Amino acid sequence: MQLLKIAILASGRGSNAKAILESIKTGALHAEGVVLLSDNPEAEALLMAQDYGVPAILVNRKAHPSREAYEAALLTELNHFDYNVVCLAGYMRVLGEGFLLGVKAPVLNIHPSLLPSFPGLHAQRQALDYGVKVAGCTVHLVDAGLDSGPILLQRAVPVLDDDTEATLSARILKEEHQLYTEALQRFQAGITIQGRTVKASAKE
Ligand code: GRF
Secondary structure, three states, X not given: OOOEEEEEEOOOOOHHHHHHHHHHHXXXXXXXXXEEEEOOOOOHHHHHHHHOOXXXXXXXXXXXXXXXXXXXXXXXXXXXXXXXXXXXOOOOOXXXXXXXXHOOOOEEEEEOOOOOOXXXXXXXXXXXXXXOOEEEXXXXXXXOOOOOOOEEEEEEEEOXXXXXXXXXXXXXXXXXXXXXXXXXXXHHHOEEEEOOEEEEOOOO
Protein backbone atom coordinates (compact mmCIF):
# COMPACT_ATOMS: atom_id res chain seq x y z
CA MET A 1 0.00 0.00 0.00
CA GLN A 2 1.35 3.40 -0.97
CA LEU A 3 2.68 5.49 1.92
CA LEU A 4 0.35 8.37 2.69
CA LYS A 5 2.27 11.63 2.88
CA ILE A 6 -0.01 13.88 4.88
CA ALA A 7 0.12 17.66 4.99
CA ILE A 8 -2.06 19.11 7.76
CA LEU A 9 -3.68 22.54 7.99
CA ALA A 10 -4.84 23.56 11.47
CA SER A 11 -5.90 26.83 13.07
CA GLY A 12 -6.14 26.07 16.77
CA ARG A 13 -6.00 23.42 19.45
CA GLY A 14 -4.93 20.67 17.05
CA SER A 15 -6.51 17.64 18.72
CA ASN A 16 -7.54 16.13 15.38
CA ALA A 17 -4.07 16.77 13.96
CA LYS A 18 -2.63 15.10 17.04
CA ALA A 19 -4.92 12.08 16.62
CA ILE A 20 -3.65 11.66 13.05
CA LEU A 21 0.00 11.94 14.10
CA GLU A 22 -0.62 9.51 16.96
CA SER A 23 -2.13 6.98 14.55
CA ILE A 24 1.02 7.26 12.45
CA LYS A 25 3.17 6.78 15.54
CA THR A 26 1.32 3.66 16.66
CA GLY A 27 1.35 2.20 13.15
CA ALA A 28 -2.44 2.33 12.76
CA LEU A 29 -1.78 4.49 9.71
CA HIS A 30 0.93 3.64 7.18
CA ALA A 31 1.71 7.29 6.72
CA GLU A 32 4.05 10.17 7.35
CA GLY A 33 3.17 13.68 8.56
CA VAL A 34 5.18 15.86 6.17
CA VAL A 35 4.20 19.32 7.40
CA LEU A 36 1.67 21.18 9.55
CA LEU A 37 0.72 24.65 8.37
CA SER A 38 -1.28 27.17 10.36
CA ASP A 39 -2.81 30.57 9.66
CA ASN A 40 -2.77 31.46 13.36
CA PRO A 41 0.35 32.38 15.37
CA GLU A 42 -1.43 31.28 18.58
CA ALA A 43 -2.29 27.80 17.29
CA GLU A 44 -1.36 25.11 19.79
CA ALA A 45 -1.19 22.76 16.81
CA LEU A 46 2.14 24.32 15.77
CA LEU A 47 3.88 23.27 19.00
CA MET A 48 2.14 19.91 19.03
CA ALA A 49 3.44 19.06 15.52
CA GLN A 50 7.00 19.83 16.57
CA ASP A 51 6.62 17.34 19.44
CA TYR A 52 5.98 14.71 16.76
CA GLY A 53 8.98 15.86 14.73
CA VAL A 54 6.79 17.32 12.00
CA PRO A 55 7.84 20.67 10.46
CA ALA A 56 5.40 23.35 11.68
CA ILE A 57 5.03 26.49 9.57
CA LEU A 58 3.04 29.62 10.30
CA VAL A 59 1.58 31.49 7.34
CA ASN A 60 -0.06 34.31 9.23
CA ARG A 61 -3.34 35.37 7.61
CA LYS A 62 -3.02 38.78 9.25
CA ALA A 63 0.36 39.38 7.58
CA HIS A 64 -1.27 39.27 4.13
CA PRO A 65 -3.43 42.01 2.63
CA SER A 66 -6.00 39.70 1.02
CA ARG A 67 -7.26 36.13 1.10
CA GLU A 68 -5.72 35.59 -2.34
CA ALA A 69 -2.28 36.77 -1.19
CA TYR A 70 -2.50 34.65 1.94
CA GLU A 71 -3.54 31.53 0.05
CA ALA A 72 -0.79 32.04 -2.54
CA ALA A 73 1.76 32.15 0.30
CA LEU A 74 0.18 29.08 1.92
CA LEU A 75 0.37 27.18 -1.35
CA THR A 76 4.00 28.15 -1.89
CA GLU A 77 4.93 26.79 1.54
CA LEU A 78 2.84 23.65 1.09
CA ASN A 79 4.30 22.88 -2.32
CA HIS A 80 7.83 22.85 -0.92
CA PHE A 81 6.81 19.47 0.52
CA ASP A 82 6.07 16.12 -1.08
CA TYR A 83 2.48 15.21 -0.10
CA ASN A 84 -0.30 13.04 -1.50
CA VAL A 85 -3.17 14.16 0.74
CA VAL A 86 -3.99 17.36 2.64
CA CYS A 87 -5.97 17.10 5.89
CA LEU A 88 -7.82 20.10 7.23
CA ALA A 89 -7.96 19.52 10.98
CA GLY A 90 -9.71 22.39 12.69
CA TYR A 91 -8.67 24.71 9.86
CA MET A 92 -11.12 27.56 10.30
CA ARG A 93 -11.08 29.10 6.81
CA VAL A 94 -12.82 28.23 3.57
CA LEU A 95 -10.22 27.53 0.88
CA GLY A 96 -10.56 29.56 -2.30
CA GLU A 97 -10.52 28.33 -5.89
CA GLY A 98 -6.94 29.55 -6.36
CA PHE A 99 -5.69 27.29 -3.60
CA LEU A 100 -7.79 24.33 -4.73
CA LEU A 101 -6.50 24.63 -8.30
CA GLY A 102 -2.89 24.80 -7.10
CA VAL A 103 -2.95 22.02 -4.54
CA LYS A 104 -1.34 18.79 -5.81
CA ALA A 105 -3.46 16.22 -3.96
CA PRO A 106 -6.99 15.69 -2.64
CA VAL A 107 -7.98 17.78 0.37
CA LEU A 108 -10.00 16.22 3.23
CA ASN A 109 -11.83 18.00 6.05
CA ILE A 110 -13.44 16.94 9.30
CA HIS A 111 -16.62 18.68 10.40
CA PRO A 112 -18.50 18.20 13.69
CA SER A 113 -21.95 17.50 12.26
CA LEU A 114 -23.73 14.97 10.09
CA LEU A 115 -23.46 16.91 6.84
CA PRO A 116 -25.31 18.26 4.96
CA SER A 117 -26.91 19.37 8.24
CA PHE A 118 -25.26 22.25 10.05
CA PRO A 119 -22.30 23.35 7.89
CA GLY A 120 -20.14 26.27 8.97
CA LEU A 121 -19.27 27.55 12.41
CA HIS A 122 -20.71 26.28 15.72
CA ALA A 123 -22.14 23.11 14.19
CA GLN A 124 -22.78 21.53 17.60
CA ARG A 125 -24.70 24.61 18.79
CA GLN A 126 -26.70 24.60 15.54
CA ALA A 127 -27.61 20.94 16.20
CA LEU A 128 -28.74 21.69 19.77
CA ASP A 129 -30.72 24.76 18.67
CA TYR A 130 -32.48 22.68 16.01
CA GLY A 131 -33.36 19.99 18.52
CA VAL A 132 -31.97 16.99 16.65
CA LYS A 133 -31.66 13.72 18.59
CA VAL A 134 -28.68 12.39 16.64
CA ALA A 135 -25.54 14.41 15.92
CA GLY A 136 -22.10 13.36 14.75
CA CYS A 137 -19.13 14.09 12.54
CA THR A 138 -18.17 13.85 8.88
CA VAL A 139 -14.94 13.49 6.92
CA HIS A 140 -15.42 14.79 3.40
CA LEU A 141 -13.49 15.83 0.34
CA VAL A 142 -13.09 19.58 0.06
CA ASP A 143 -14.52 21.59 -2.81
CA ALA A 144 -15.00 25.35 -3.15
CA GLY A 145 -18.21 25.35 -1.08
CA LEU A 146 -18.74 25.43 2.66
CA ASP A 147 -18.41 21.86 4.03
CA SER A 148 -20.04 20.69 0.80
CA GLY A 149 -17.76 18.10 -0.84
CA PRO A 150 -18.43 14.36 -1.27
CA ILE A 151 -18.64 12.43 2.01
CA LEU A 152 -15.99 9.83 2.85
CA LEU A 153 -17.17 8.69 6.28
CA GLN A 154 -19.61 9.69 9.03
CA ARG A 155 -20.18 8.70 12.65
CA ALA A 156 -23.30 9.39 14.71
CA VAL A 157 -23.64 10.11 18.44
CA PRO A 158 -26.83 10.60 20.50
CA VAL A 159 -27.93 14.02 21.70
CA LEU A 160 -28.94 13.75 25.37
CA ASP A 161 -31.63 15.81 27.12
CA ASP A 162 -29.14 17.54 29.39
CA ASP A 163 -26.50 18.22 26.74
CA THR A 164 -24.79 21.58 26.56
CA GLU A 165 -22.69 22.74 23.64
CA ALA A 166 -19.64 21.64 25.63
CA THR A 167 -20.84 18.11 26.46
CA LEU A 168 -22.11 17.44 22.93
CA SER A 169 -18.88 18.82 21.42
CA ALA A 170 -16.80 16.55 23.66
CA ARG A 171 -18.86 13.47 22.68
CA ILE A 172 -18.48 14.29 19.00
CA LEU A 173 -14.77 15.14 19.31
CA LYS A 174 -14.01 11.70 20.73
CA GLU A 175 -15.51 10.16 17.59
CA GLU A 176 -13.75 12.68 15.33
CA HIS A 177 -10.39 11.47 16.57
CA GLN A 178 -11.14 7.92 15.44
CA LEU A 179 -13.02 8.86 12.31
CA TYR A 180 -10.18 10.80 10.68
CA THR A 181 -7.84 7.82 10.93
CA GLU A 182 -10.51 5.48 9.55
CA ALA A 183 -11.23 7.89 6.69
CA LEU A 184 -7.54 8.09 5.84
CA GLN A 185 -7.29 4.28 5.85
CA ARG A 186 -10.24 4.16 3.48
CA PHE A 187 -8.73 6.85 1.29
CA GLN A 188 -5.43 4.97 1.20
CA ALA A 189 -7.12 1.70 0.21
CA GLY A 190 -8.52 3.51 -2.85
CA ILE A 191 -11.73 5.39 -3.44
CA THR A 192 -13.90 6.05 -6.48
CA ILE A 193 -16.09 9.14 -6.68
CA GLN A 194 -19.32 8.94 -8.69
CA GLY A 195 -21.15 12.25 -8.53
CA ARG A 196 -21.42 12.91 -4.82
CA THR A 197 -20.93 9.28 -3.82
CA VAL A 198 -17.60 7.99 -2.56
CA LYS A 199 -17.08 4.21 -2.69
CA ALA A 200 -14.19 1.83 -2.16
CA SER A 201 -12.46 1.18 -5.49
CA ALA A 202 -13.10 -2.27 -6.96
CA LYS A 203 -10.26 -4.69 -6.18
CA GLU A 204 -8.22 -5.83 -9.22
C1 GRF B 1 -13.18 20.09 15.50
O1 GRF B 1 -14.43 19.90 16.11
C2 GRF B 1 -13.30 20.03 14.01
O2 GRF B 1 -14.26 19.14 13.55
C3 GRF B 1 -13.74 21.44 13.68
O3 GRF B 1 -13.02 22.26 14.57
C4 GRF B 1 -12.66 21.51 15.74
C5 GRF B 1 -11.18 21.58 15.83
O4 GRF B 1 -10.66 20.95 16.95
N1 GRF B 1 -13.53 21.74 12.29
P1 GRF B 1 -9.12 20.59 17.02
O5 GRF B 1 -8.32 21.85 16.69
O6 GRF B 1 -8.84 19.47 16.04
O7 GRF B 1 -8.90 20.16 18.44
